Each structure stands twice: as C-alpha cells, then as structure tokens.
Amino acid sequence: MAILTIIGGGAWGSALANLATKKGNQVHLWSRRSSFELESVITSTDIVVSAVSMKGVAATVDRLLATNLSPNTIIVTVTKGLDPATTNTPSQIWQTAFPHNPIVVLSGPNLSEEIRQGLPAATVAASFDLSAAKQVQNIYSSEIFRVYVNQDPLGTELGGTLKNVFAIAAGVCDGLQLGTNAKSALLTRALPEMIRVGVRLGAQAETFYGLSGLGDLLATCNSSLSRNYRVGFRLSQGKSLEEILQELQSTAEGVNTTNVLIDLANQRGIEVPVSRQVYRLLNGEITPEQAVLALMERALKPEI
Numbered sequence: 001m002a003i004l005t006i007i008g009g010g011a012w013g014s015a016l017a018n019l020a021t022k023k024g025n026q027v028h029l030w031s032r033r034s035s036f037e038l039e040s041v042i043t044s045t046d047i048v049v050s051a052v053s054m055k056g057v058a059a060t061v062d063r064l065l066a067t068n069l070s071p072n073t074i075i076v077t078v079t080k081g082l083d084p085a086t087t088n089t090p091s092q093i094w095q096t097a098f099p100h101n102p103i104v105v106l107s108g109p110n111l112s113e114e115i116r117q118g119l120p121a122a123t124v125a126a127s128f129d130l131s132a133a134k135q136v137q138n139i140y141s142s143e144i145f146r147v148y149v150n151q152d153p154l155g156t157e158l159g160g161t162l163k164n165v166f167a168i169a170a171g172v173c174d175g176l177q178l179g180t181n182a183k184s185a186l187l188t189r190a191l192p193e194m195i196r197v198g199v200r201l202g203a204q205a206e207t208f209y210g211l212s213g214l215g216d217l218l219a220t221c222n223s224s225l226s227r228n229y230r231v232g233f234r235l236s237q238g239k240s241l242e243e244i245l246q247e248l249q250s251t252a253e254g255v256n257t258t259n260v261l262i263d264l265a266n267q268r269g270i271e272v273p274v275s276r277q278v279y280r281l282l283n284g285e286i287t288p289e290q291a292v293l294a295l296m297e298r299a300l301k302p303e304i
C-alpha cells in the first residue's frame with residue numbers, strides 16, 4: 001500500500017484517485033477548493049500525481065516547492081500540454097523544479113469517462129528512473145487498468161500531447177462527413193507528423209507506435225468523449241471557437257498545444273502540414289472546407 005496525493009480534482013484527477021483507492025492505497029485528492037492544506041499531507045506522501053491542466057502546472061509546481069517534499073517522493077505527471085512561454089513539456093518543468101525527485105509520465109488512451117465506468121484500459125508509466133516507473137506500474141495496475149513501463153518519458157508525454165491537435169482535425173473530418181477513407185488518411189499521416197516533431201525534440205520514434213502515441217491517437221480521434229474531438233466537430237458545424245470553449249466548461253488542451261506547436265515548428269523548421277491547417281482554422285484564418293482543400297492540394301511527394 002502507498003500513500004498518494006493527487007493534485008487536481010478534475011475529470012482525470014478524480015478517475016486516477018478512484019483507481020488508486022480501489023487498489024487499497026491511501027489517497028488524498030487535493031484541489032484549490034480542498035478543505036485541507038497540501039502541506040498537511042505532503043510529508044507522508046510516497047507519490048504525488050499532478051493532474052492539473054497545462055495552465056495550472058506552473059502554479060502547482062510553485063505550491064509544491066513551498067512544501068517540504070522529500071526528494072524520494074515520486075512525482076507523476078499526467079498533463080497533456082505544452083508551456084506557451086518555453087514550449088517545455090510538463091515533465092521537463094517538473095524535473096527542472098525538482099531535480100532530485102524521480103519524475104514519471106503516465107499517459108495512454110485513457111478517456112476518463114470510460115475509466116470512471118470501470119471499462120478496461122491500458123497505459124504507460126515512463127521515466128528515466130525505471131524503478132520509479134515500476135512502482136507506479138504496481139500501484140496502478142488492476143484488472144481494469146493495465147500499466148506498461150518504458151524509459152522514454154518525453155516520447156510518452158509528446159504522444160499524448162500532440163494527438164490532441166489531430167483529435168481536433170478528426171472532429172472536423174467526422175463533422176464534415178468526409179468518410180472513412182479520409183479519416184484513415186488523416187490518422188495515418190498524423191503519426192509521422194507526431195514522430196517528426198517528437199524526434200526533433202529528443203524523443204524516440206518507436207514510442208509513438210505504442211499506447212501513448214498511436215494508441216491515444218486512435219482513442220481520441222474516434223471518440224466523441226474526447227473534448228478535443230468535440231472542438232473540431234463543432235468547428236465543422238460553424239460554431240466559433242469562443243462559443244465552443246464556453247460550452248465545453250472543461251479542458252481542451254489541443255487548442256493551446258496547436259499554437260505552441262506552430263511556434264515551435266516555425267522556430268525549428270519542422271514540417272507539420274496537418275497541424276498548420278488546424279492552427280489556421282482555430283485562429284479564424286480559414287474555414288473547415290478550406291483546410292481540407294489545402295491539405296489535398298499540397299505539393300505531391302513520396303509517402304515516406
């Protein structure tokens with residue numbers, strides 16, 4: 001049995017708290033509205049899980065820095081986003097702030113609503129510190145949640161983060177009723193685009209063929225439970241982004257991620273054709289139909 005403190009009482013933080021509780025662990029679920037102080041539980045905590053959205057990561061890091069967290073405490077990050085100021089991933093931010101703590105990325109095809117319903121799912125615990133990843137694997141594995149480990153936290157994290165951009169595109173594709181051929185082409189071309197970005201940032205290409213890459217791409221791009229997919233679907237119905245985000249009342253990380261990704265791609269000269277059309281659509285530069293046409297009419301090239 002371990003003692004976990006989960007920071008962030010949103011959809012994913014709550015589902016992760018339930019999974020760990022059902023395994024017999026002691027779980028403190030802390031959010032900004034909690035009646036207890038974070039400091040009061042942190043010294044006895046074995047594992048801190050940060051389940052806040054990207055916009056809350058910096059504040060959460062600062063809050064934890066103000067406690068006396070032991071360097072032995074494992075920090076698990078499940079946020080799927082990129083920092084607009086630095087383009088860093090959440091695990092990079094955590095590692096910089098807590099250089100002596102083991103940092104583990106937990107990411108995979110894990111739509112929280114399905115997990116809340118007790119449906120089976122698999123995921124990846126990734127860390128440079130394999131023993132920390134294995135501890136998280138043991139704590140979270142159950143008959144409904146199968147956890148694999150790997151030692152590529154950056155690739156694992158970027159798979160979960162970048163697929164949100166394509167989930168928006170997939171929502172547009174389905175909303176416009178472009179058909180199964182178009183959807184298959186979109187998802188297939190998304191994967192090398194994710195790998196191109198990931199490898200340039202230092203991730204391993206193979207990681208993107210696993211659960212946290214292809215697995216999460218398939219889950220998110222094929223489910224109306226995905227908030228990013230829903231953003232794309234509603235854009236295709238002519239709604240404004242502002243209106244959609246207002247109605248969503250929840251986090252769609254792909255919007256911020258697309259903007260940061262395009263900054264990054266421009267700075268480093270990385271070719272990201274699908275993401276670029278998602279960017280133009282989100283920023284009101286083109287219509288969904290124009291985005292499709294722009295992709296179809298790109299200069300012809302070899303597949304690989």
Ligand SMILES: NC(=O)C1=CN([C@@H]2O[C@H](COP(=O)(O)OP(=O)(O)OC[C@H]3O[C@@H](n4cnc5c(N)ncnc54)[C@H](O)[C@@H]3O)[C@@H](O)[C@H]2O)C=CC1
Nearest residue numbers: 008009010011012013052053056059079080111112250251
């Ligand atoms: N819901 C899902 O199916 C999954 C979500 N994720 C990722 O987990 C992260 C959280 O997602 P959800 O729980 O679904 O979102 P949510 O919108 O339900 O909850 C976001 C949480 O972040 C907290 N937060 C935001 N700003 C904060 C701040 N400044 N200080 C402290 N806390 C702050 C909110 O209080 C809330 O608890 C996102 O990065 C998402 O991509 C990952 C896997 C599955």
Ligand SMILES: O=C(CO)COP(=O)(O)O
Nearest residue numbers: 108109110111226227228
């Ligand atoms: O990351 C997710 C599933 O793995 C959740 O997707 P959304 O954030 O699009 O809802």
